[in-house]
Amino acid sequence: MSVNATPAGADVAADGTDTGGGRRAAVPTQRDNGRGKVPLSENKRAERRLGWLLCAPAAFVMLAVTAYPILYSVWLSLQRYDLRFPAEREFIGLQNYVTVLTNEFWWTAFGVTMLITVVTVAVELVLGMGLALIMHRTLVGRGIVRTSALIPYGIVTVVAAFSWRYAWTPGTGYLANLFSDGAPLTERASSLAIIMLAEIWKTTPFMALLLMAGLALVPEDLLKAASTDGATAWQRFTKVMLPVMKPAILVALLFRTLDAFRVFDNIYVLTSGANETSSVSMIAYNNLIRGLNLGIGSTMSVLIFITVAIIAFIFVKLFGTAAPGSDDGERR
Amino acid sequence: MAEIVLDKVSKKFPDGTTAVRDVDLEIADGEFVILVGPSGCGKSTTLNMIAGLEDISSGELRIGGQRVNDKAPRDRDIAMVFQSYALYPNMTVRENMAFPLRLAKLDKETITQKVEEAAKVLELTPLLDRKPANLSGGQRQRVAMGRAIVRQPKAFLMDEPLSNLDAKLRVQMRTVVSRLQKQLGTTTVYVTHDQTEAMTLGDRVVIMRGGAVQQVGPPQELYDHPNNLFVAGFIGSPSMNFLTATVEDGTLRTALGDVPIGDRIRRELEGADAPRDLILGIRPEHFEDAELVDEESRRRGMEFTAPVDIVESMGSDKYVYLSVEGERATSAELEELAADAGAADFSGAGSNLVTRLSAESTVTEGEDRRVWFNLEKIHLFDPSDGRNLTLHEGRAAGALAD
Ligand SMILES: Nc1ncnc2c1ncn2[C@@H]1O[C@H](COP(=O)(O)OP(=O)(O)OP(=O)(O)O)[C@@H](O)[C@H]1O
């Protein structure tokens, strides 16, 4: 009803709610300019309103369970607040951030976390892709292959971590006896390697599962066409399968990167962070729960949150041009 | 450009299905051959074996005189077009068409030139920088064609390339395909479901059933001289009418009256193991309103009277549906055809004759009408194996032939 009366208002609504508008605006083309000026039809507006209404309950629950804790930890991170010295609680602005960001322990942990993230995700991607291809192609015993490949992911992390720890314990552990004479979990490099091994062992199946869903998206005809066009198996994989699977790969990488960055249980069980093997989650935990320093601990949590958000943002940016068939051809 | 020879080619899948059985086929250089047949008869499997996408279980496949059974698709130098278009979604039209050339490691300039040439032929020039997702069905199919023609392969293989298009576009694209093939003179094997495509496009048509070739020949020959019941029923729309016929005292008892037979058929039927019950087949256009038949023709045919069910005037002529008594003809072939056609064409209690009469006929629905049919054009089939008994040295001569 109000469309005719206030076309300008409709215009504003269009700009405000079209999430794609911002991105497109970066490269102004004839078409985009035209689209921005057209007021939305009544139908479109009703549809949009319905969309918001349908999202509302979920959005509300999300806000209730995530926004409050997040805001509360931001609030805590701006205070000097150590439960051992409750009397010294006071608002100190960004002082905690300066403390953490100038602290070498934080940066060591950050480096360790980054290393674990990059190495494990990269290895998992390669192994997971291999596993996914095998599971996708096997004709006989597909069920058994899939089930057995998924077993590591089904085991509780802490339990698996303990079995790794025992396996690497000198004297009693079979892996320690096989591969080393010292105590591998007492040295930094070997500890990190074992932590990464345990991570990779556990989550490769998950990666494979996500990638297999992506493989199912590649039409058989496309591969046949590539064959007759003269592509070798490797070219079919790199030039046809990977591009078509790109969205699925990015989803898998996003999930795994965010997960890997928060690595905690394996380190906790295997080394407890000894020999500078702590991840950022470990030291946040140590400060918050063990040290009872709510201010510093919260600061670290907020920093982890920000890093994760940045990672997610980068991936989502990549998605924008990844979906096959999206009109990115014109945007580029 | 090359000839393609299939020598007793068979395909047996690991699960035991024999999809293609001893197919012998010689496709000449530059020839346009159509594979038709009901769903599941092995057309795509045959095509895939030629392309190298399926292994050949037994027999030999030669392209350009060279045995290629064990060659990978990329070494056979053939191009394939799919029903689903199979365009690479991440590449633009230009990149799609350039893909085979890039793989063949041609230099950039040649690629650009060839792609633009092909785009011009197919009127794709303004679309070169679009992604497949932003094209219409017809445009996508043209891109798929373009990708096939850019590298001038030895042969084109097309698997129902037009089946996903709407009727109008299909007619349009049919002429595109036909023109393209004539211009380029490239050997083409084309799989289709569509009667019209089969009749209009190819130099020769191969009719398949259950993995075996039924008959190979130019469309008109298949239409006029079908080898067997299956071919007769498959080719033609509306399809041939089939009636039961019993041999008695040197004539054929049918629902249309007693049909006289000539010496040749008589001799054929005298053998000890000759069938007593036959299937008589006659095409709709071989009927005529008895009032409109001249003396000369009258002698070559016979007349009967039947109630008129429905009259469909097409302008140029009239489709008239007559009901006749007697049992519906049955045989394995006819059952299969009925299943493929969705049963509607072949079912009904008693028999329903479809006839095509001249537009001048004054026939009206509900009346009993006297109708003439041409005895020289009828076919007689053996219901047990579907063989066409009227066929002599590949020519069908009707029931009266001496
Ligand atoms: N991979 C396979 N394993 C087992 N049987 C198969 C396989 N592929 C096809 N078949 C069988 O082989 C027969 C021929 O299949 P094909 O795809 O060649 O038929 P078609 O003539 O192309 O049919 P349509 O017209 O429906 O495309 C069918 O009975 C089918 O079920």
Ligand SMILES: [Mg+2]
């Ligand atoms: Mg097929």
